[in-house]
Amino acid sequence: MAPIDSYLALVGFGQTGWGWLLLTAAAMTIGVSVCGFLTGTLIGTVVTFMQLSRHLTIRWLADCYTTVLRGVPDLLVIYLFYFGGSAFLGSLGGMFGYQGFIGMPAFLTGTLALGAVSAAYQAEVFRGAYRSVARGEIEAAIAVGMRPWPKFRRIVAPLVLRYAIPGLGNTWQLVLKESALISVTGLVELLRQSQIGAGSTRRPFEFYLTAVVLYLVITWLSSILFRRMEARTIQGTRRAL
Amino acid sequence: MDLGFMWDTFLTLLTGLPLTLELAVTSVVAGSALALAISLLAVTGGEIGRTVTRGYVFVFRGSPLLVQMFLIYYGLGQFRHGLQDLGVWGFFREPYWCAVLALTLNTAAYCSEIFRGGLLAVSAQEIEAARACGMSGILLFRRIILPIAIRHALPAYGNEIILMIKATALASVITIMEVTGLAGKLIADSFRAFEIFIVAGAIYLAIIFIVTRMLMAVDFWLSPHVRMRLQS
Numbered sequence: 001m002a003p004i005d006s007y008l009a010l011v012g013f014g015q016t017g018w019g020w021l022l023l024t025a026a027a028m029t030i031g032v033s034v035c036g037f038l039t040g041t042l043i044g045t046v047v048t049f050m051q052l053s054r055h056l057t058i059r060w061l062a063d064c065y066t067t068v069l070r071g072v073p074d075l076l077v078i079y080l081f082y083f084g085g086s087a088f089l090g091s092l093g094g095m096f097g098y099q100g101f102i103g104m105p106a107f108l109t110g111t112l113a114l115g116a117v118s119a120a121y122q123a124e125v126f127r128g129a130y131r132s133v134a135r136g137e138i139e140a141a142i143a144v145g146m147r148p149w150p151k152f153r154r155i156v157a158p159l160v161l162r163y164a165i166p167g168l169g170n171t172w173q174l175v176l177k178e179s180a181l182i183s184v185t186g187l188v189e190l191l192r193q194s195q196i197g198a199g200s201t202r203r204p205f206e207f208y209l210t211a212v213v214l215y216l217v218i219t220w221l222s223s224i225l226f227r228r229m230e231a232r233t234i235q236g237t238r239r240a241l
Numbered sequence: 242m243d244l245g246f247m248w249d250t251f252l253t254l255l256t257g258l259p260l261t262l263e264l265a266v267t268s269v270v271a272g273s274a275l276a277l278a279i280s281l282l283a284v285t286g287g288e289i290g291r292t293v294t295r296g297y298v299f300v301f302r303g304s305p306l307l308v309q310m311f312l313i314y315y316g317l318g319q320f321r322h323g324l325q326d327l328g329v330w331g332f333f334r335e336p337y338w339c340a341v342l343a344l345t346l347n348t349a350a351y352c353s354e355i356f357r358g359g360l361l362a363v364s365a366q367e368i369e370a371a372r373a374c375g376m377s378g379i380l381l382f383r384r385i386i387l388p389i390a391i392r393h394a395l396p397a398y399g400n401e402i403i404l405m406i407k408a409t410a411l412a413s414v415i416t417i418m419e420v421t422g423l424a425g426k427l428i429a430d431s432f433r434a435f436e437i438f439i440v441a442g443a444i445y446l447a448i449i450f451i452v453t454r455m456l457m458a459v460d461f462w463l464s465p466h467v468r469m470r471l472q473s
């Protein structure tokens with residue numbers, strides 16, 4: 001049982017163990033994913049409104065956004081935000097007389113890049129969900145004299161969310177897995193921490209295997225969470241199937 | 242926006258295009274073959290087959306592709322001597338083959354679920370009709386089950402192919418200089434992220450546009466019965 005003991009010493013919580021570092025990194029993975037996902041929800045909502053707009057140009061812009069962000073590798077989007085953001089900050093620094101490289105904060109890069117990509121997917125989810133909302137319910141809201149904002153907040157948003165949760169669950173899994181790409185900007189999330197550990201102990205196999213297991217635990221727990229949320233939002237509805 | 246610079250970028254990135262396509266085609270073909278075997282095991286393998294395939298799908302869909310790639314490329318490098326004894330070190334030494342292996346195993350997990358859905362969608366009547374004509378075994382599978390299953394699975398399968406084309410970009414992280422790898426290098430050298438993003442993005446969008454048209458053509462070709470119904 002020597003290999004297992006040495007493995008447990010490596011990723012355990014003892015003096016030479018990397019356990020706490022890996023757990024902290026896993027928390028960072030969850031943190032950047034949640035921030036990216038929520039940013040995506042925000043942008044995605046705007047894009048959905050654009051898709052449902054009466055104006056052809058606005059609809060076309062929204063269409064371009066979802067097509068490009070879903071058709072381009074996410075790694076390129078991360079490069080765009082990381083290097084583009086750094087160049088922007090550099091020129092901003094130049095205006096104040098600072099000559100040098102200003103790196104884009106890695107967490108912000110991750111949040112923005114994950115947000116921009118997931119917004120494209122979430123917009124499609126929201127649009128599909130909005131289509132499923134019965135016309136009559138929205139007409140009823142208008143008929144009782146609801147203004148656009150209360151109508152959205154009290155009628156449209158809850159109904160859309162009910163239909164959107166399964167799709168949003170998929171998008172969340174996508175964001176969670178894509179957060180591993182943020183490691184290229186140097187953010188110490190789960191994959192980056194595993195790289196650091198692998199480099200300093202020369203035992204990459206154990207570290208990456210542990211990372212895989214931790215990712216699986218996170219995706220498994222979040223799928224349970226989404227199933228619970230779904231059960232909550234469909235309370236009081238009658239199912240035909 | 243500097244058009245001259247973008248043209249130069251375009252020419253540089255084009256040199257990475259063959260590698261991107263090669264990665265995508267190799268892993269889609271190998272992944273589909275593996276996925277077909279997995280989905281057959283899931284459908285016909287009984288309790289054990291279902292458990293094994295469900296575990297495989299859970300692991301490869303639940304963890305990031307980049308980690309899988311690192312595990313194969315860097316992780317297996319730890320067992321260099323063992324792999325040398327097995328005579329497969331030449332395979333695992335090459336980042337290209339490690340990337341192909343990771344992409345293949347990953348896409349096989351997604352595709353096997355798609356194919357499983359397709360196989361389960363073949364109706365009992367269709368199989369009975371074929372049996373009544375005296376067809377069985379491989380002939381039944383090849384002539385009846387497979388074409389019908391493919392037709393059911395094609396839209397989802399098309400999505401997976403698109404995702405794979407995008408996923409080849411991750412190979413750049415293990416030192417493969419395909420389109421994204423070259424783009425990343427250019428951006429790091431010139432800091433003109435936006436222009437390079439536009440060019441690289443346009444190349445990917447063009448590939449995906451062509452592939453979706455091809456998939457639409459296959460869909461058209463596979464559904465003569467639907468067309469006939471529409472014409473009459």
